[in-house]
Amino acid sequence: MRALVVEDELRIAADLERALKAAGFLVELVADGETAWFRGGTENYDLIVLDLNLPRLDGLTVLKRWRAEGCESPVLILTARGAWTERVEGIDAGADDYLPKPFRMEELIARARALVRRAGGRGNATQQIGRLTVDINRMTASIDGIPVSVTPLEFRLIAYLAVNRDRTVPPTELLEHLYGDDDSRELNAVEAIITRLRRKLGAGVIGTRRGFGYHLEGGEAQMQGSA
Amino acid sequence: MRALVVEDELRIAADLERALKAAGFLVELVADGETAWFRGGTENYDLIVLDLNLPRLDGLTVLKRWRAEGCESPVLILTARGAWTERVEGIDAGADDYLPKPFRMEELIARARALVRRAGGRGNATQQIGRLTVDINRMTASIDGIPVSVTPLEFRLIAYLAVNRDRTVPPTELLEHLYGDDDSRELNAVEAIITRLRRKLGAGVIGTRRGFGYHLEGGEAQMQGSA
DNA sequence: CCCGAACTGTCAGCACTCTGTCAGTTTTCT
DNA sequence: AGAAAACTGACAGAGTGCTGACAGTTCGGG
Structure with missing residues (x-):
């Protein structure tokens, strides 16, 4: 945020x-x-x-x-x-x-x-999206109820995807929201964080729409065939 | 407090x-x-x-x-x-x-x-969090029932963590509750107290979530991998 | 009143984690 | 098949947290 x-x-x-x-x-x-x-x-x-x-x-x-x-x-x-x-x-x-x-x-x-x-259109501090739970207050993420240890930056990213669960978020937007106007970072930095998150959260949580961006599976944004 | x-x-x-x-x-x-x-x-x-x-x-x-x-x-x-x-x-x-x-x-x-x-949501003067017991009235702390001698400041810190056992407390917040609006202290002062407490209480009592803060193990706030 | 012990903040050095980049690979689309 | 997009493992610099040592302060006893 x-x-x-x-x-x-x-x-x-x-x-x-x-x-x-x-x-x-x-x-x-x-x-x-x-x-x-x-x-x-x-x-x-x-x-x-x-x-x-x-x-x-x-x-x-x-x-x-x-x-x-x-x-x-x-x-x-x-x-x-x-x-x-x-x-x-x-x-x-x-x-x-x-x-x-x-x-x-x-x-x-x-x-x-x-x-x-x-x-973000939601009133609750803890959000369920598919198997993923994100608790903004405690700054924790869990899969199937099992807590996953995430770093501060990783949490910012997953929280942003959670708030924007109803759409696909372009990587440039993530870049902007993670680092603000400090544009010294490559786009690839986001990809690296995504990779690390996927390793921790398991497959089938963060989806990719090639050419558009990322979204949470189980949100209201993923495509039919892209699961 | x-x-x-x-x-x-x-x-x-x-x-x-x-x-x-x-x-x-x-x-x-x-x-x-x-x-x-x-x-x-x-x-x-x-x-x-x-x-x-x-x-x-x-x-x-x-x-x-x-x-x-x-x-x-x-x-x-x-x-x-x-x-x-x-x-x-x-x-x-x-x-x-x-x-x-x-x-x-x-x-x-x-x-x-x-x-x-x-x-703090509990009526009891003594709180059990994992192996740790904190007695607010007598200002004592014990591990596995064995009393540990803590200094006043150390007790304030552990008691605050006990009352906030359900979340991870940022070090800045600890600073505030230990010293009030006297902001002449470095953040490192908190780290020093934590170190001393850990030496007395043993490992596995006060946990760290790097980038987030501290919490009591056995409370409702700790993560999977950080034990 | 002086001395010593306990308490506590700061400093400096160390270790580990985090994170961005690079380079090479895989996937996807045309 | 070729090109673009995305993924990933490795590496290194930066940042965060940990700890031992030291010094100022306070407090109680002699």
Whole structure:
């Protein structure tokens, strides 16, 4: 899961980064509205945490522009305490949730997860796809109920496939979601992780549609003949 | 275990701090309602002791706001003697227990411990996780029934893992619960304590999920290959 | 008041795991 | 058959976690 954090207070930004990372997100930090607009409009995030009070370009404006441009990433707004107007305006502008400052990290993480799940169309933290079970909270994967030990990167990949179980995910998209805008990696890196995952999970879990990408068998995305 | 004490009478606050520290808590003091609201809403405590009669912001209001914000820490209220209304209101507002002033420190400690245990989903003062037994009341740990002498900090760590036996706890979270908001410590401090604990408890008690965190073997969180 | 013991954080070095790349192979499609 | 796409085993650099040594602090006893 890839997250963009737009926050100019360094202290809070660092806390957010730490907590989201621990929750399994790939975090990218941005400190001003103009950069935020650019990044959110260009890149593809699973979650955006947006502080409204920003230098250079107001957070609400940024959000409105994103939505106007067709960006559909779930946005979690951070508002100053008791700023009702901000809240209402934020939701008008297309925010999916808001959290008044100060807040507790656990709550932010909980809401972040809820947003990601909702965006994926599923309400549950643990997902069953065929023989595979993925638990986003515990960051574990199991086959037929037997836990499989996966590394952090492997888990990010399998979790992403689980959230997108209803479609085939192109390897370029996986690359982007695993490494963010750090494009120093070859496409083959994804293939390597897939291979390692297959070795651990067994055959018949991750399917390939040549020319399109990967998907989970037992999800709603695989083809007739490709099983 | 991390505790927040909200009390404006200095004398009592000091007594509370001393007693709770002796009982193995990491104590943070706050003297007025507004600060209390902020801290309780932001940080994550295993226990909150709340005096109702506070400057700046009434204790009941603080409690209600915490609950509204999703704070689930167990709260122990201190009320003036015979103030029945306060008691009822407090429980309505989401308090978990109350104690009329004046009270005996022993009683407060006993109730505090009970609350922490209950919050961990278990009513028992002593917990069994695999070969390990942790006794919250007596601050002792044993392996196969044989007592192991642990230092205060070591106990805080093992107790936290015991309460969170169903998941893998990231080292950053341990750092937070061991030292509170004093972030002057390196992550390596946690690793050092883990090493010392392992030397005392023997192998196969504290497990590592590289890249994720630590957990107790025999809890409900460990993986297949990592045993 | 001084001494020693216990406790705890930091440092530095070590070992192991993780992960990206390369190169060579296999599979699939035309 | 040929080309493109995907797979996989091997390798190496980077990163993470572990541990022994050391030093500052605290606390209790003499």
